[in-house]
Amino acid sequence: MASVFSRIVKGELPAAKVYEDGLTLAFLDINPASRGHTLVICKEEYPDFLTMPPELVAAVARTSQVVARAIKAALQPDGFNIIQNNGAAAGQVVFHYHVHIIPRWEGDHAVRGWRPGTAVHDELHATAALISAQLGKEQA
Numbered sequence: 001m002a003s004v005f006s007r008i009v010k011g012e013l014p015a016a017k018v019y020e021d022g023l024t025l026a027f028l029d030i031n032p033a034s035r036g037h038t039l040v041i042c043k044e045e046y047p048d049f050l051t052m053p054p055e056l057v058a059a060v061a062r063t064s065q066v067v068a069r070a071i072k073a074a075l076q077p078d079g080f081n082i083i084q085n086n087g088a089a090a091g092q093v094v095f096h097y098h099v100h101i102i103p104r105w106e107g108d109h110a111v112r113g114w115r116p117g118t119a120v121h122d123e124l125h126a127t128a129a130l131i132s133a134q135l136g137k138e139q140a
């Protein structure tokens with residue numbers, strides 16, 4: 001079944017669109033974390049970052065930068081977050097790859113960050129070794 005975002009692409013559902021090109025579409029989030037909270041999607045439906053062709057990741061990144069510049073100029077936030085959730089455990093609700101641009105104003109508490117832990121030197125290096133060994137296998 002088509003995702004809710006594919007239905008927006010097809011014009012079956014309304015959206016407050018801000019930008020569109022051949023590969024990507026940007027529109028305001030229906031439950032915004034802040035004024036101007038925008039979603040940038042790939043028009044073609046892929047569930048998440050890992051399933052996206054790299055050239056489409058690049059297209060979404062390009063559009064995200066164009067739109068973020070426009071948000072900065074139009075709404076003059078103090079900053080903004082770029083957030084991209086993958087998997088239910090990471091808070092993903094719509095399984096159609098998308099990037100959030102969330103304008104931020106000093107003291108707005110619009111987005112809760114992660115809780116910083118404490119690095120244990122040996123564990124950091126053991127984890128890095130696992131990941132880099134995997135990358136080594138993939139590149140062999």
Ligand code: 5GP
Binds near residue numbers: 013091094
């Ligand atoms: P996720 O948690 O998957 O990264 O974020 C999905 C986002 O899509 C949520 O912030 C949610 O408010 C937004 N959303 C879900 N359905 C719709 C919709 O029909 N229209 C718009 N504009 N946003 C939607």
